[in-house]
Amino acid sequence: MSKRVDINRIKDNLFRYVGIGCTLFGLLMLGFFLYSVLREGLPRLNAQFFSSLPSRKPDEAGILIPLFGTIWVMVLTSLISIPLGVASGIYLEEYGKKNRLASLIEINITNLAGVPSIIYGLLALEIFVRILGLGKSLLSGSLTLALLILPIIIVATREALKAVPKTIREASFALGATKWQTIWFQVLPASAGGIVTGVILAISRAIGETAPLIVIGAMLYITTLPSSPMDDFSVLPIQIFNWLSRPQKGFIINATAAIIVLLAITFILNGIAIYLRNRWQKKVKW
Amino acid sequence: MVKDMTTHKLSAENVNVYYDQAHVIKDVSLTIEANSVTAFIGPSGCGKSTFLRLINRMNDYIDGFRKTGALLIDGEDIYDKKVRVEELRKKIGMVFQKPNPFPKSIYENVIYGLRIQGINKKSILDETVERSLRRAAIWDEVKDNLNKSALSLSGGQQQRICIARTLAVEPSIVLMDEPASALDPISTAKIEELIYELKTQYTIIIVTHNMQQAGRVSDKVAFFYIGELVEYSDTKEIFINPKKELTQNYITGRFG
Numbered sequence: 001m002s003k004r005v006d007i008n009r010i011k012d013n014l015f016r017y018v019g020i021g022c023t024l025f026g027l028l029m030l031g032f033f034l035y036s037v038l039r040e041g042l043p044r045l046n047a048q049f050f051s052s053l054p055s056r057k058p059d060e061a062g063i064l065i066p067l068f069g070t071i072w073v074m075v076l077t078s079l080i081s082i083p084l085g086v087a088s089g090i091y092l093e094e095y096g097k098k099n100r101l102a103s104l105i106e107i108n109i110t111n112l113a114g115v116p117s118i119i120y121g122l123l124a125l126e127i128f129v130r131i132l133g134l135g136k137s138l139l140s141g142s143l144t145l146a147l148l149i150l151p152i153i154i155v156a157t158r159e160a161l162k163a164v165p166k167t168i169r170e171a172s173f174a175l176g177a178t179k180w181q182t183i184w185f186q187v188l189p190a191s192a193g194g195i196v197t198g199v200i201l202a203i204s205r206a207i208g209e210t211a212p213l214i215v216i217g218a219m220l221y222i223t224t225l226p227s228s229p230m231d232d233f234s235v236l237p238i239q240i241f242n243w244l245s246r247p248q249k250g251f252i253i254n255a256t257a258a259i260i261v262l263l264a265i266t267f268i269l270n271g272i273a274i275y276l277r278n279r280w281q282k283k284v285k286w
Numbered sequence: 287m288v289k290d291m292t293t294h295k296l297s298a299e300n301v302n303v304y305y306d307q308a309h310v311i312k313d314v315s316l317t318i319e320a321n322s323v324t325a326f327i328g329p330s331g332c333g334k335s336t337f338l339r340l341i342n343r344m345n346d347y348i349d350g351f352r353k354t355g356a357l358l359i360d361g362e363d364i365y366d367k368k369v370r371v372e373e374l375r376k377k378i379g380m381v382f383q384k385p386n387p388f389p390k391s392i393y394e395n396v397i398y399g400l401r402i403q404g405i406n407k408k409s410i411l412d413e414t415v416e417r418s419l420r421r422a423a424i425w426d427e428v429k430d431n432l433n434k435s436a437l438s439l440s441g442g443q444q445q446r447i448c449i450a451r452t453l454a455v456e457p458s459i460v461l462m463d464e465p466a467s468a469l470d471p472i473s474t475a476k477i478e479e480l481i482y483e484l485k486t487q488y489t490i491i492i493v494t495h496n497m498q499q500a501g502r503v504s505d506k507v508a509f510f511y512i513g514e515l516v517e518y519s520d521t522k523e524i525f526i527n528p529k530k531e532l533t534q535n536y537i538t539g540r541f542g
């Protein structure tokens with residue numbers, strides 16, 4: 001009997017050390033990556049770098065165009081994907097009947113969230129660029145990324161709605177509220193934290209995507225700022241990809257500096273998501 | 287003494303309820319008078335909550351729900367196609383087993399029923415809040431903290447906020463689904479006192495597992511067993527002189 005207990009305890013400890021080891025491995029790799037990127041890229045981050053157009057000379061090149069492209073894409077993608085995703089989530093969770101078709105749709109949406117992004121690029125190349133004739137424009141790129149993150153937003157919305165207790169809905173109905181009033185006044189405010197968090201994380205994934213945009217033909221080299229959704233565009237990840245493929249050391253440094261900018265945007269978005277989640281969790285406690 | 291159908295507050299005629307194949311309410315007929323307290327008692331799964339939720343049509347959303355027979359309130363069939371369920375529920379309030387205030391301020395909780403009707407005039411809302419909280423016997427405890435979250439109150443206080451919220455829309459019938467089962471004895475006593483007072487203005491139907499509670503608060507008792515209405519009469523009659531052996535066995539605690 002006591003031998004059994006001893007073995008269990010050893011196993012317990014063993015697992016703890018394995019766990020610590022795995023965590024440390026991840027942290028060390030991340031730390032090493034951050035260190036090397038910051039060491040190479042930080043000195044390059046100056047006003048000239050943010051305000052310059054692409055150039056054949058690494059010292060004169062800058063990220064003005066891809067940075068603006070990323071902001072454009074972020075805004076357009078949000079405008080397209082948030083209403084569609086949140087509305088679909090609300091429909092599926094609150095209105096849709098819970099039958100076999102519904103569970104089939106649910107499984108498919110979850111699967112779509114895991115489809116490699118380049119597949120979305122191929123789909124978009126055919127539909128947006130060729131059939132709809134939108135070309136390799138900002139709009140095409142944003143639609144592509146919106147498609148890519150739509151499943152993530154739908155799933156996040158549904159999870160957040162699911163977390164609102166049934167008793168709140170019943171209380172609202174019992175006072176004479178319609179379904180929409182119940183959703184608008186009670187369910188959405190109570191689940192807003194979860195929905196917003198999911199949306200921000202989805203957007204931060206979208207702005208890091210490269211492959212689908214390369215597939216639809218986003219520009220590696222343009223010299224004018226986009227001024228409408230139909231203009232050609234480039235984004236930070238593509239600029240990084242472009243610079244990294246050059247032989248000159250200067251471009252590699254430019255790439256690491258651009259990586260820092262992209263990382264900063266992503267971290268800020270994730271930070272906002274975490275902040276909002278904590279704030280809402282404190283406010284709404286069941 | 288046979289009364290005309292229209293003089294009853296509520297009358298059920300041969301009501302049957304099915305969930306898919308399950309027959310959960312079996313041919314129940316009863317009448318309830320205005321300004322009385324009626325207690326529905328019976329073991330778990332006997333259909334008393336289902337029957338209660340029939341009265342404000344809360345079962346409508348359940349998949350596979352089907353009903354036959356008629357349910358009249360003030361002489362009108364509440365399952366008629368012309369009846370708008372939202373209007374019906376303004377007339378028939380409901381208090382739930384677990385206190386379920388909205389995660390908003392006390393004030394916002396009470397006026398929610400008015401807000402969704404589009405009433406936004408501050409003077410009306412203020413007046414409603416005070417009147418409803420007074421009727422629910424909680425005004426003195428919360429009047430200085432109306433903007434505090436309702437979730438910060440104790441369970442018993444939360445339940446009285448839920449009652450105030452229900453009264454704010456001026457219902458004529460208040461349904462209570464085991465309103466004190468999640469509360470401590472002192473809060474329970476307060477709720478029971480409140481029920482007794484509310485009877486003068488409202489028709490109250492309460493589901494309870496607690497025999498003493500049924501005895502204390504109700505004028506009439508309906509005993510349900512596996513979907514059937516076994517016995518329905520004055521509270522005293524049921525407790526002192528039940529007609530059926532099944533009723534006798536249940537109220538003396540031989541099963542349940």
